[in-house]
Amino acid sequence: MNFHALLGTLAKSSAQAVSTLKKHSPDIEALRSYLYVKTEIETRFVDALNQRLPIGTILFLCGSSGDGKSEILRRHYDKFSVDNRFYLDATHSFKPDQNAVEALDQLFDEHNASNKPLIVGINIGMMFNFQNTGADRHAAIKEAIGRFIKGDRDVGRYRFLSFEDYPKFSLEEGKVGSDFISKLLAKVTASSSENPLYAAYLCDEKNHHKLEYQNYRILQEESVQKLIVKTLLYVRLKYDQFFSARAIMDFIHNLIAGDSILFDNLFSSSSGELSESLSHLDPCLRRTQKIDEFVVQRSLNISDREFEYFKIEYQARYGAVEMSPRSWIRAFYLLRYIDLGNNYHQKFSLDFENIIFEDYINIWQLHHSLSDKKKLRGFYNKTLIASLTKFANRLVPKLVGDGLYLAERNGVTISATVSIGMDSKALEESNSGQIHCFKAALKVEDKSIEPFPITVSFLELTERILAGYRPNRHDKNTVVILEEVVEKITKIASKSKALYFHKDGGDWSLQFEDDEFVAETY
């Protein structure tokens, strides 16, 4: 098979995108087994099967579509299907008079009558459907699914292996990124004879000027791969994007074989949710002087010898292509760690920093390792608590001084002074490995408030508030959590033994002392 055809098998629209027990042609089988990246969930799965599942067990291998459930089952079918029953098709039935849930009902009936453990590859959504509408006689399974949703993984005879528990991205120090995607990209582009794609690429020399081949060459750059993984990580953090194995394969296919040059395929492709999210991170959307100048000058064809020289160097390395100024900006973004000619493109490096993500990752790590309490405290005092108070006092910033706004009663503002600080004890218990948020823990006076999730968007909001931004009620995004936290703080502050009252023309304090209220003006 030629390069183009082999590449095509990576697309999600290809016939090879869905795993079944059937074998494909030898070329494709070779590529598949070469590209296969063994994941932790697979190791766990094999461990479980090697230990022999007790009779009556059902093992649910659950995930999103395209996660690779069927692929794992397929790879181990030959070895384990004698002792276990495999079921790959939990999302449909084979009879016209039966729906998928009824098919599962029947499967579980058969399982009850058999003496083989059952292994089911199932989509989480399908599992919920079964929980809602499955037959009552399978109440035990339905209940187990309920417990699974709550976080249990072993419920009596029912065991769950969920892809969600094995995230493809990591924020841990030294491992920021995605092992899985990095390995996959490296395999796809490896210049080695074992790589069927590379072999096909070499055989096809007469076509090397074509776009697909140019893109392949660009993707072979290790630093480009790294930046792509990083960009994907940002998308994962900010847009809660799902990344199934199939979606990643398709993404890689689109990078190389999309309609345009790789840079545009990454940021301005129009296929699906992932592209949509990626387009929000398009470096062209950044407004800095250098980027704007470049785009304007290129559009007006103002001559720039340095750039012309760089362009020649670029084309010598990757191939001749005409690119719009915006595409060049994207190219500068992805190539910024590569040494190329006069390094014209590196002038823009600073303009591409994603500070908010780097901050987030940094604070996330601090929350998980808890190694540097001082730095952590700095974040709490200077960013989090400062923005929370600023938001709480947004209606009366001058009036309450360093107090906290509690309520307004017919034109009179009530406030209290409370100490808010980081709750280091609660921090130790509240953070698991989830990457899309970390839990912040606060203490108001001596009372802890329940740790609350901070996402990238939330962090961005707190920083914007500090910079003077005032979210309003139509600005619903993430303000909800902010309001909730402020509400909790106010609740504790309301119980304060000293209250302050502010009105045009007067401030009073009221102290609660031995069942007497002492009022004073100040």
Added chain:
Amino acid sequence: MSLKENLQAAASVEIKDRNFVNHFLTFRQQRGEKISDPDVMAVAGELLSIAWRKSLKKGTSLGKFTEASMTRLSKKIADEEFESVLQHMYFDDDAKGLFQVSPEFMLFKAGSASSGNTRHVGTVLGNMLLSRPEVAPVSSENMNFLEAELLDEFQSCVSELSPPDATEDYLPFMGEVFAEDLSLLCSYPGYMMQNLKAFVGLYNFLYSAQLAMNLHSWRTEPTSKPLYFIMDTERASSERTYVREALNALLGYVGDLFPVLSALEYLNQPDNKEATRFPLWKHFQYIEKLPDEEKYELHQGLKCFLESYRTTRGREPWGGELSTPEDVFKAIVSTATEIFSQARSSQLTVNRKVVASFETEVARHFIQNRKRGGRVLIMNQDYLLLLTNLAVGNKEKLQYQQLIEEFKRRGVWFDQQSQQALIEFYERVGNLERMSDSGDAVYVRKTI
């Protein structure tokens, strides 16, 4: 008072000169140009009083409470200047500040309805709470030590209430969710106080709309009838027939509300203050289940009523079939609509005004004119978030499909496109949780 007595009395009921509706309806014809919103505080006072089964003791009033509170506080504070600040904060300007403290104080507002529509909304919505379990009041969590004194003083003003239950639910399914939702709000006092206005407005509209749509299906118990909304940010493109036809169809039904309910008044002993009022469908179900002999008696009585109703309103005797009670019910309903649809009659004018007041008072926030796209029913983001929180209820989160079902229970329907747009909306708000890429594994969290 039983259904049977009401029906028996119908045979000899006196037909009044004027048509009137005293039950089941939250709005009347609009008089004058000014659109008056119901006084939400008064309605809320009424509702909370019934939900909590609490009312003010005889002889207590806001004035007396003010006096007692100020005496109590001045004993503790003894600072005249500050006391005048307190007086201003909590009791001046119709005690505006007091009502911001905690929902309990709203009991002072119960029964204070100054306008007709406030009273109607309060009575009809309150009615749905009568037959349902009592709700425990929860005080605001943000109360400081000063305000705690006020609440403590207030406790001596309240007594238990055992309200009469004189009207049966027309829409039991709606009553069910309404009571559920109010009791949920009661457990979040802060949220309740912020959202009372929206809550009353929402239910006033949903109740009225579902009442109108269920009016003609008196053969069966009412159910939530499809009423399609879109979000205010969505486009109402022409292929979305459900959305585009919703409002016109609804207004058609609303046109029959006043006529049919005014006829129903005669089946419920209009002159007897003690009588329990029953919905039309209950009358029919009751008759259908009777043994033949009794059925015959009531059947004849209803025929007498029909005849005198038609004669008094100057209609020809009924020409159609009347051999079963069902026929008579049909005849009564169509007589009612016939009376109100005579060209140039005062009844037609009255009914037009009633429909107009539905549009301007009840449905105002839910109708949007999309010019070429026609007028559509919309659900804006504030109402939508409130509705979402109510639908999720006591749970922390709800599977998306179940949420849509909960919306339907409340009479709010969304077509496929809107359901998609809703997901995007929740994503933006940040209360959506996806457990997988499958549409079945999407959860929506509460935002309170």
